[in-house]
Amino acid sequence: MAIPVVYNPRSVKVRWTSAVVAVLGVAGTVGVFVAMLSLARGFKATLVSSGSSGNALVLRAGATAEIMGAVTLDEVKVLEDAPGVARTAEGPLVSPETVVVAPFPLRATGTDANVQVRGVSPRALEVRSKVKIVEGRFFRPGVAELIVGRNATRTYAGLALDNAVKFGGGTWSVVGVFDSGGTAFDSEVWCDGRVLNQVYHRPENVFQSVTVHLTSSDAFQQFKDAVTADPRMSVDISREVDYYDKQSRALTTLIVVLGSIVATVMGIGAVFGALNTMYSAVAERSREIATMRAIGFGAASVVVSFLIEALLISSLGGALGCVAVLPLNGFTTGAMNWQTFSHLAFAFRVTPALLLWGILFALVMGLVGGLPPAIRAARRPVALALRAL
Amino acid sequence: MVRVDGGRGSSSLIQVRGLDKKYQRGSEEIHVLQGLNLDVDKGDFVAFMGPSGSGKTTLLNLIGGLDVPSAGSITVAGDEITHMSRSKLTEWRARHVGFVFQMYNLIPVLTAFQNVELPLLLTKLSKADRRKHVETALAIVGLVDRTDHYPRQLSGGQEQRVAIARAIVSDPTFLLCDELTGDLDRKSADEIMNLIQRLMKEFGKTVLMVTHDPVVAQRADVTLHLEKGVLVEAAKPEGVTAGGLA
Ligand SMILES: Nc1ncnc2c1ncn2[C@@H]1O[C@H](COP(=O)(O)OP(=O)(O)OP(=O)(O)O)[C@@H](O)[C@H]1O
Ligand SMILES: [Mg+2]
Numbered sequence: 001m002a003i004p005v006v007y008n009p010r011s012v013k014v015r016w017t018s019a020v021v022a023v024l025g026v027a028g029t030v031g032v033f034v035a036m037l038s039l040a041r042g043f044k045a046t047l048v049s050s051g052s053s054g055n056a057l058v059l060r061a062g063a064t065a066e067i068m069g070a071v072t073l074d075e076v077k078v079l080e081d082a083p084g085v086a087r088t089a090e091g092p093l094v095s096p097e098t099v100v101v102a103p104f105p106l107r108a109t110g111t112d113a114n115v116q117v118r119g120v121s122p123r124a125l126e127v128r129s130k131v132k133i134v135e136g137r138f139f140r141p142g143v144a145e146l147i148v149g150r151n152a153t154r155t156y157a158g159l160a161l162d163n164a165v166k167f168g169g170g171t172w173s174v175v176g177v178f179d180s181g182g183t184a185f186d187s188e189v190w191c192d193g194r195v196l197n198q199v200y201h202r203p204e205n206v207f208q209s210v211t212v213h214l215t216s217s218d219a220f221q222q223f224k225d226a227v228t229a230d231p232r233m234s235v236d237i238s239r240e241v242d243y244y245d246k247q248s249r250a251l252t253t254l255i256v257v258l259g260s261i262v263a264t265v266m267g268i269g270a271v272f273g274a275l276n277t278m279y280s281a282v283a284e285r286s287r288e289i290a291t292m293r294a295i296g297f298g299a300a301s302v303v304v305s306f307l308i309e310a311l312l313i314s315s316l317g318g319a320l321g322c323v324a325v326l327p328l329n330g331f332t333t334g335a336m337n338w339q340t341f342s343h344l345a346f347a348f349r350v351t352p353a354l355l356l357w358g359i360l361f362a363l364v365m366g367l368v369g370g371l372p373p374a375i376r377a378a379r380r381p382v383a384l385a386l387r388a389l
Numbered sequence: 390m391v392r393v394d395g396g397r398g399s400s401s402l403i404q405v406r407g408l409d410k411k412y413q414r415g416s417e418e419i420h421v422l423q424g425l426n427l428d429v430d431k432g433d434f435v436a437f438m439g440p441s442g443s444g445k446t447t448l449l450n451l452i453g454g455l456d457v458p459s460a461g462s463i464t465v466a467g468d469e470i471t472h473m474s475r476s477k478l479t480e481w482r483a484r485h486v487g488f489v490f491q492m493y494n495l496i497p498v499l500t501a502f503q504n505v506e507l508p509l510l511l512t513k514l515s516k517a518d519r520r521k522h523v524e525t526a527l528a529i530v531g532l533v534d535r536t537d538h539y540p541r542q543l544s545g546g547q548e549q550r551v552a553i554a555r556a557i558v559s560d561p562t563f564l565l566c567d568e569l570t571g572d573l574d575r576k577s578a579d580e581i582m583n584l585i586q587r588l589m590k591e592f593g594k595t596v597l598m599v600t601h602d603p604v605v606a607q608r609a610d611v612t613l614h615l616e617k618g619v620l621v622e623a624a625k626p627e628g629v630t631a632g633g634l635a
Contacts (some may be wrong), residue, residue, distance in 0.1 A: 002510070003510075004499070004503065004506075004507075005501060006498075006499070007496065007498060010498035010499075011498050014497070014498055015499075035412065038428070174540065219531040287494060288494075288496055288497075289490075291488075291490070291496070292496070292507065293479070294453070294455055294482065294486075294488050295482070295483065295488070295507055295508050295511070295555075296479055296480065296482045296483025296484075296508065296511045297479070297483075297507075298476060298479050298480075299475075299476070299479075381456070382455045382456075383450045383455045383456040386455070386490070386494075387446070387448075
């Protein structure tokens with residue numbers, strides 16, 4: 001049987017000042033690691049939830065972002081007649097849209113940040129069923145009225161209900177606030193697409209994208225095949241979810257890569273902290289170890305015992321790091337959406353899976369920092385160690 | 390019977406032949422044991438004396454399988470331990486040797502009970518059986534009321550008694566005691582020696598003990614002196630066969 005496990009926590013407790021350094025090192029590293037991942041997770045979740053699998057997004061062929069597209073009114077007509085498009089008595093649920101960015105001062109700092117202004121069809125709420133008016137009302141078609149996302153109204157000065165704001169050479173009044181359930185639209189401002197084209201002196205019959213509400217999510221392939229086969233059309237069609245998933249990738253990847261680099265550098269520091277703590281534990285307890293070896297405990301038992309101790313210290317650090325970042329869950333922050341150069345609000349998402357990764361990372365640090373001292377403890381000649389007082 | 394001339398057959402419990410131990414210190418070679426012979430029978434109680442640095446601890450460490458000799462052989466109960474692998478030797482120690490050290494060497498974060506239980510964790514005994522053995526050992530050393538005390542809550546003499554309980558709990562073939570009273574006052578030392586003598590007389594333990602203290606040494610059946618790398622008999626003649634000098 002092995003050296004009793006109680007030996008380890010009690011020994012750590014006795015020399016807790018030495019363990020604290022290692023615990024904090026691991027805690028800091030795990031904290032940063034989990035925070036970065038939950039930032040990426042939150043960003044991705046916000047963008048991905050913006051899309052619906054029951055919607056298709058149509059862009060000019062070759063365009064990678066909405067803002068680059070150009071879809072003509074003729075093409076919109078073809079889309080409206082395509083199979084798989086949802087229809088009501090008032091006609092097909094299709095929203096040709098134009099997106100511009102306009103600078104608004106941030107409430108927090110007073111500096112300008114770009115807000116995505118989306119010119120939509122008057123049927124936009126039916127196309128995107130997640131979006132609901134929570135204050136005021138929807139804009140009237142053909143009038144310079146705005147409805148603003150719930151984050152946008154909170155984040156920017158001036159985008160409050162009943163305010164008049166100037167941008168793009170026009171004066172607009174804010175008539176409503178909408179909630180899209182924590183998606184990217186919450187950071188946007190919406191208005192009538194035709195009015196937006198006029199104010200910005202854009203060709204009246206050209207849009208950047210078309211969002212199509214399908215009869216069901218299964219109808220996507222049918223819709224796509226029909227439109228792609230039409231020789232008049234030169235467009236790319238994707239599911240709305242897939243589009244937003246792709247949109248989120250660049251920044252998510254950047255956060256994850258940066259986070260990994262930072263966590264690696266900090267992790268190396270934490271491993272040295274653990275090495276230091278464990279080497280000094282081994283040195284201080286060399287006579288205890290020798291005594292146990294004399295009694296008949298094998299080298300493997302000693303290695304296992306010190307590994308357990310290192311893992312104990314590092315998992316303590318890991319748990320502490322996780323607890324420290326837990327309050328970040330739901331904390332809303334903002335970042336640049338690099339595809340559209342507009343400001344996007346999103347919240348940290350500290351998920352159980354990420355916490356598990358954090359603990360795992362801590363255990364890896366404990367293992368790397370604990371193994372060399374554990375091996376040294378086991379290799380020390382017993383007779384020699386017994387002489388050392 | 391204890392002999393130091395190496396001139397007997399293979400009937401004794403511990404048989405040491407031509408034992409050599411050299412240490413390398415820098416370029417200097419220290420020849421500590423030089424062809425040492427020793428025979429110890431079951432139930433013998435031997436004291437080793439000698440000046441500091443004469444190699445007493447070295448000898449005990451070799452007999453206890455904590456170190457390997459430069460030359461020579463050690464046979465215990467028919468097992469030649471000098472050629473065992475390290476892991477074999479570790480198992481052998483667990484089965485045959487009970488160590489008692491000058492500084493007690495108790496594990497400070499374990500209670501008296503847990504310290505005494507340590508050697509039993511290497512056996513196949515059940516938890517209940519281990520408890521029985523530990524309680525018996527603690528009763529023999531007179532510390533049943535200190536089961537849950539930590540070493541720092543015990544006096545030196547009590548600590549050493551716990552250490553003795555730990556050494557005997559697995560009923561080893563022999564006990565090795567290095568200066569076991571070296572850190573104790575006269576009274577505690579006497580109590581410890583009473584205990585060792587009792588173990589020997591009542592339980593037939595074989596004891597090999599190193600000491601600086603002639604009073605302590607007198608408790609043993611035989612006192613041997615380590616001089617110039619070999620053992621020689623002390624003046625006290627009883628228990629040593631005639632012609633025992635190498
Ligand atoms: N690992 C080692 N390396 C080098 N020299 C050693 C080593 N161990 C012991 N020695 C030397 O061997 C000699 C014998 O040491 P040992 O500890 O056996 O003596 P001792 O008789 O037990 O002394 P004491 O009465 O002081 O305990 C000493 O000179 C010591 O310095
Ligand atoms: Mg010594």
